[in-house]
Amino acid sequence: MKSCTWLKPYLWAAIVALLVCGLPAGAHGQTAAPAAPAAAAPAPPPLAVDAPLPVSGPSADDLAAGDPSGTKTGTANDVVHADPNKPLTLVDLVNQAGQNRIAINFVWTLVTGFLVMFMQAGFAIVETGLCRAKNGNHTMMMNFMVYGFGLFAYWVCGFAIQMGGAAGTSILGGVSPLSHEFTIHLLGHDWGLWGTKGFFLSGATYDVGVMVLFLFQMVFMDTALTIVTGAAAERWKYVSFAVSSVVLGALIYPLYGNWAWGGGWLSKLGANYGLGAGYADFAGSGVVHAVGGLTALAVSIIIGPRIGKYNRDGSSNAMPGHDLVIVLTGCFILAFGWFGFNPGSTLGASGALRISTIAVDTMLAGCTGSFGALLYMWIKYGKPDASMCGNGLLAGLVAITAPSGYVNTMGAVIIGFAAGLLVCLSVEFIDRVARVDDPVGAISVHGTCGLWGVISVGLFADGTNGVKGLFYGDPTQLVAQLIGVGTLLGFVFTASYVANTAIHAIVGQRVSAAAELEGLDIPEMGALCYPEFVLKPDTTHSGAAAADFKAGLQVARETA
Amino acid sequence: MKLVGVLLAVFGWLLPVVALNMTSSTGVRMFLCILGIGITLVAILSVLNKAHEKEAIWKQ
Numbered sequence: 001m002k003s004c005t006w007l008k009p010y011l012w013a014a015i016v017a018l019l020v021c022g023l024p025a026g027a028h029g030q031t032a033a034p035a036a037p038a039a040a041a042p043a044p045p046p047l048a049v050d051a052p053l054p055v056s057g058p059s060a061d062d063l064a065a066g067d068p069s070g071t072k073t074g075t076a077n078d079v080v081h082a083d084p085n086k087p088l089t090l091v092d093l094v095n096q097a098g099q100n101r102i103a104i105n106f107v108w109t110l111v112t113g114f115l116v117m118f119m120q121a122g123f124a125i126v127e128t129g130l131c132r133a134k135n136g137n138h139t140m141m142m143n144f145m146v147y148g149f150g151l152f153a154y155w156v157c158g159f160a161i162q163m164g165g166a167a168g169t170s171i172l173g174g175v176s177p178l179s180h181e182f183t184i185h186l187l188g189h190d191w192g193l194w195g196t197k198g199f200f201l202s203g204a205t206y207d208v209g210v211m212v213l214f215l216f217q218m219v220f221m222d223t224a225l226t227i228v229t230g231a232a233a234e235r236w237k238y239v240s241f242a243v244s245s246v247v248l249g250a251l252i253y254p255l256y257g258n259w260a261w262g263g264g265w266l267s268k269l270g271a272n273y274g275l276g277a278g279y280a281d282f283a284g285s286g287v288v289h290a291v292g293g294l295t296a297l298a299v300s301i302i303i304g305p306r307i308g309k310y311n312r313d314g315s316s317n318a319m320p321g322h323d324l325v326i327v328l329t330g331c332f333i334l335a336f337g338w339f340g341f342n343p344g345s346t347l348g349a350s351g352a353l354r355i356s357t358i359a360v361d362t363m364l365a366g367c368t369g370s371f372g373a374l375l376y377m378w379i380k381y382g383k384p385d386a387s388m389c390g391n392g393l394l395a396g397l398v399a400i401t402a403p404s405g406y407v408n409t410m411g412a413v414i415i416g417f418a419a420g421l422l423v424c425l426s427v428e429f430i431d432r433v434a435r436v437d438d439p440v441g442a443i444s445v446h447g448t449c450g451l452w453g454v455i456s457v458g459l460f461a462d463g464t465n466g467v468k469g470l471f472y473g474d475p476t477q478l479v480a481q482l483i484g485v486g487t488l489l490g491f492v493f494t495a496s497y498v499a500n501t502a503i504h505a506i507v508g509q510r511v512s513a514a515a516e517l518e519g520l521d522i523p524e525m526g527a528l529c530y531p532e533f534v535l536k537p538d539t540t541h542s543g544a545a546a547a548d549f550k551a552g553l554q555v556a557r558e559t560a
Numbered sequence: 561m562k563l564v565g566v567l568l569a570v571f572g573w574l575l576p577v578v579a580l581n582m583t584s585s586t587g588v589r590m591f592l593c594i595l596g597i598g599i600t601l602v603a604i605l606s607v608l609n610k611a612h613e614k615e616a617i618w619k620q
Contacts, residue, residue: 187581188581269580273580275589301608301609301612302612304612304615304616304617307617309618310618312618314618434605436609478590479589479590479593482576482597483576483593485593486572486575486593486596486597487577489569489573489600489601489604490569490571490573490596493569493604494569494570494573497608498566501562
């Protein structure tokens with residue numbers, strides 16, 4: 001009994017505390033009973049979002065001692081306070097969560113954009129390695145300056161045309177200033193044609209989210225531009241290259257980009273005509289690669305083949321590049337950069353965890369693309385051809401670019417392998433049947449396999465991310481993709497052809513025959529790429545010379 | 561012939577786009593898409609390219 005006496009005050013205190021805390025809960029439970037009218041329910045106690053939170057981080061003394069285990073860094077101390085003189089509140093926490101989400105997405109998109117920018121180096125050395133040494137400076141300088149020409153044109157008007165109506169990209173905070181799309185009403189539907197906000201990135205588009213989107217879209221656009229320099233290498237006049245690149249970056253690329261990505265009519269085919277999810281091109285097999293590849297085809301047709309590429313009977317001569325080491329190194333750089341190209345196209349990592357699937361799809365398709373090309377060349381010609389293996393890798397990567405956000409790994413493997421075979425067939429067709437000279441295979445890698453990538457979305461998309469292809473039960477998606485292919489061929493090629501024909505008429509697209517035979521480094525650029533090399537005389541520039549060279553070679557072999 | 565090639569290429573593009581309003585049948589739409597792509601490819605690789613090939617440096 002004595003022990004119970006000293007417990008009494010504590011017991012009473014506990015009962016009072018229970019009553020104080022429990023009554024509101026009981027009252028709340030009663031009002032929730034079905035018999036009580038809803039109108040009579042008292043409002044829940046207001047959430048004190050601005051009330052101080054009873055949390056604190058390590059003290060200044062603790063932090064001064066260092067944090068080798070990392071447990072004292074990244075605590076309540078590091079949450080930004082709206083008012084530094086007041087304690088932390090719930091408002092601060094919510095704002096910090098929003099800020100963190102957008103910050104993660106900004107960092108992800110910017111870093112992947114930087115990877116894509118580095119692909120310019122890969123393109124530069126792949127193309128230069130596949131050209132002859134006498135054109136090394138010229139080819140490198142085209143790849144070097146296309147970055148600047150394209151960037152400037154895109155800043156002036158390209159970005160506005162492409163993304164000026166792209167407001168609502170919530171993953172980057174909304175990019176609300178990009179708020180207007182020029183639209184016409186035709187055949188009972190609205191057809192978005194181009195954006196109208198963001199010229200010079202001025203006015204309201206001086207905005208953090210818009211800047212992230214600009215950087216990412218700009219490096220994509222530059223990839224399309226640099227594709228053309230490969231197909232037209234060794235005979236393209238530098239001034240014409242500059243003008244052509246500006247036109248492509250300012251007008252043609254942005255228009256198709258708007259239709260596919262900027263809220264234009266292709267992206268609305270699903271809503272307007274019930275064609276699946278509308279034209280779907282996740283990272284740009286069509287928007288980037290096919291646009292570049294088809295423009296390369298237009299320019300190559302206009303400027304014609306290199307001297308010595310074709311004999312009088314129409315048969316073609318091989319004109320091997322000068323450095324396979326930099327070709328394959330460049331392919332590796334491009335494959336590395338593709339991890340920015342495809343996973344980066346989510347425009348964020350927070351809330352877009354499929355970046356892991358996209359990255360794996362990307363590496364698998366590149367791998368099987370090189371398998372396909374290697375097998376084709378090995379079986380048909382008896383040797384695994386190095387440059388075609390490199391092109392096979394790139395073909396697989398180009399093809400998986402559009403479907404990477406929508407297909408599973410088995411789909412990626414098939415798409416990549418088919419692209420590896422397709423690029424070999426296409427190179428042979430372009431070279432021997434169409435007789436279009438493409439020194440690096442850009443038309444086949446980016447044009448043909450870019451179109452294949454667009455089509456493959458309509459076949460292999462598994463529905464996981466909102467796009468379902470023919471093999472998973474939706475044939476309408478394939479129709480949307482085919483309309484995209486038709487637009488690439490019928491609009492992009494034609495626009496590029498007309499623009500470059502106009503440039504050809506005004507300034508001429510092709511260098512003189514003398515300059516071409518000498519090599520473009522001195523006539524066009526004023527300096528040799530390899531001044532200490534002794535370059536062989538060109539023995540392939542005419543049928544007679546080629547015959548003499550082959551005869552001499554035959555004699556030399558017989559003598560040996 | 562170059563102009564014919566360009567016009568034919570544009571026609572091949574517009575054919576399935578305009579036809580979207582004429583039919584809601586997926587099969588017909590798909591057929592018209594393939595037909596349009598075929599016309600465009602012929603226009604580019606056969607008509608337009610052959611017109612340029614006549615002026616090719618290796619034929620002179």
